[in-house]
Amino acid sequence: MVVVGGGYTGMTAAARLAQRGRSVALLEKHELGWGASSRNGGMVHPGFKVGPADLLKRYGDQGRQLYQASVDAFALLEETITTDRIECDYARTGHLHLAYKPRDMEQLEAEARVLAEEWGISARILDRDALAAEIASPVYHGGLLYERSGGLHPAKYFAGLARLAFDRGAHLHDRTPAVALARRRQGGFTVETPRGAIAARDVLLATNGYSDGLVPSIRRRIIPIGSYIIATEPLSDDRARSAIPNRRMLFDSKNFLYYWRLSSDNRMLFGGRASFAPTTIAKARDWLYAAMVRVHPQLAGIMVEHAWGGNVGFTFDRLPHIGRTEGITYALGYCGTGVAMSTYFGQLAADWIAGGEVPGCWQRPFPGLPLYRETPWFLPAVGWYYAALDRL
Ligand SMILES: Cc1cc2nc3c(=O)[nH]c(=O)nc-3n(C[C@H](O)[C@H](O)[C@H](O)COP(=O)(O)OP(=O)(O)OC[C@H]3O[C@@H](n4cnc5c(N)ncnc54)[C@H](O)[C@@H]3O)c2cc1C
Known part of the structure; x- marks a missing residue:
């Protein structure tokens, strides 16, 4: 073989x-x-690029089974880490899907409904006020909070x-x-x-x-589409807590999305890309730094210690x-x-x-x-x- x-x-x-x-x-x-x-960013959660509501709309019962497979995949990953004693800094942190525009909240609300009705998964809608307890950022209009997800050290x-x-x-x-x-x-x-x-x-x-x-x-x-990540210097506990108090994994509702999290040693890992045009690590680093500071103004002046990229395989x-x-x-x-x-x-x-x-x-x-x-x-x-x- x-x-x-x-x-x-x-x-x-x-x-x-x-x-x-x-x-x-x-x-x-x-x-x-x-x-x-x-x-990669080490975020682990059920689901695909196509959201659960769209999966059902597009594929009916087959879509239902596909989403269930992604739930099973998440369970398998957790079981593999536990049973095979893989030390990879895994933590069940939960994650937030954040609304970049006010109207993205409607889509997130539809997802919350479908997740509860079809798979019995409870995911909580947070409005702008409730979101303040999860992320200190002026950019987002609300979000959908899933508890059954986490983060690990990919390597x-x-x-x-x-x-x-x-x-x-x-x-x-x-x-x-x-x-x-x-x-x-x-x-x-x-x-x-x-x-x-x-x-x-x-x-x-x-x-x-x-x-x-x-x-x-x-x-x-x-x-093949490139995606890029920066890692800052380690943040103090206070600074890390002030940015993402509950250490959730985060990504937003844009097509060119940002995804970000704290690492186990308190670095901010911030990922995304600006366009499909070819770019360099240096350009991606500067663009991601500016994006990170837009999302978390309290991180202005923090040093970026690492930047890298890799290929995502789209279909x-x-x-x-x-x-x-x-x-x-x-x-x-x-x-x-x-x-x-x-x-x-x-x-x-x-x-x-x-x-x-x-x-x-x-x-x-x-x-x-x-x-x-x-x-x-x-x-x-x-x-x-x-x-x-x-x-x-
Ligand atoms: C920057 C970035 C961030 C990401 N963040 C996340 C995230 O937070 N959460 C998430 O769920 N997913 C994320 N992903 C996606 C996730 O990392 C991938 O889906 C996953 O790692 C795919 O694993 P793989 O083994 O299929 O492919 P890969 O790990 O890409 O391995 C494929 C390997 O095939 C080798 N290869 C190719 N051709 C040949 C050949 N002819 N002979 C021998 N070897 C060959 C390559 O060298 C490569 O090492 C991210 C991806 C990137 C790039």
């Missing part, structure tokens, strides 16, 4: 298959965990999964890209790498926002996909909410390869766009449109 991609998806699958006694080789082009799995969580896979006997090969895949006449695949070829009965593609031309039919269904329906193409299993397309879902998909993909089944809600068409192969030529126009919506 060959797993291509050494992030949460690939590592969870490798650990699971090795536990089932399969011989597993995981191939990672760079260092293990080099992709989004060590670069520590990844290291825990890698340790698990290694201890169970998976062979982990860093700096080993899969450069070609060919079907063997006697069944299975030959996976070519610069260090030699591997014969495998099954192949799992777990490359998300870093998918290259290895499987072209997947590459043209994934849109045309803004939902993740697990499936098979030409006999190759793939699990990817988390659209920026993948910490819990990639753990879930890694496990689901492993169980499917071992002979299990994938629930019907995931057996959905995986849309592409005519003429899109490698360069997302449509992004500038789409970005301009979303930025205009955010300004209206």
Whole structure:
């Protein structure tokens, strides 16, 4: 069995298959965990880029099952951390979805209703006054507070999964890209790498926002989009408490959203992006710093000590996909909410390869766009449109 991609998806699958006694080789082009799995904001919560009310409207009962899968994914992540004793600074902090414009409150209220009616999940609407107890910011008009969510240290969580896979006997090969895949006449695949070829009965593609031309039919269904984060110097307890008193995970309702939180060592981690135009880490850092101070004026003058970026793997329906193409299993397309879902998909993909089944809600068409192969030529126009919506 060959797993291509050494992030949460690939590592969870490798650990699971090795536990089932399969011989597993995981191939990672760079260092293990080099992709989004060590670069993300560490926010873990149920849900997708498409909100629960829209899921129901678009997909009916299938949408109901999809959201339930995201609830299960969150539970699986918490269970994995506890059962496998992964030390990753995980805390069940809850999170807030914040209304950037007054009319975004209507959408959040609809979500609260749907969550309660369809899944029995209680999420609380906070108006502007109630919000003051959660976040000291002049920018937002209210928010939706979920208690069943939390935050972790992304690289520590990844290291825990890698340790698990290694201890169970998976062979982990860093700096080993899969450069070609060919079907063997006697069944299975030959996976070519610069260090030699591997014969495998099954192949799992777990490359998300870093998918290259290895499987072209997947590459043209994934849109890699950069997202950026700054980390400030550690804040004093008083300053941290004055900004986010209950240490919630936070993100807002813009298309070009901000997402932010306190780390366990009291740094403010503030993420987002300004547009789909190519940018540099230095430009993203300056833009994010200005955005952070707009949201939290009390942080003006705080030093930014780190800045980085990574690829989010978007899909045309803004939902993740697990499936098979030409006999190759793939699990990817988390659209920026993948910490819990990639753990879930890694496990689901492993169980499917071992002979299990994938629930019907995931057996959905995986849309592409005519003429899109490698360069997302449509992004500038789409970005301009979303930025205009955010300004209206
Ligand atoms: C800046 C940022 C912030 C984010 N914040 C959050 C958040 O707060 N909460 C949340 O839920 N999600 C967040 N996400 C999304 C989340 O990080 C991802 O969904 C998740 O990490 C995906 O894991 P993965 O294993 O599928 O992919 P990745 O971790 O990206 O791993 C894919 C790997 O495949 C490798 N690869 C590609 N091609 C080949 C090849 N041919 N051969 C071998 N290896 C190959 C790449 O090198 C890469 O390491 C964020 C993402 C980014 C970029």
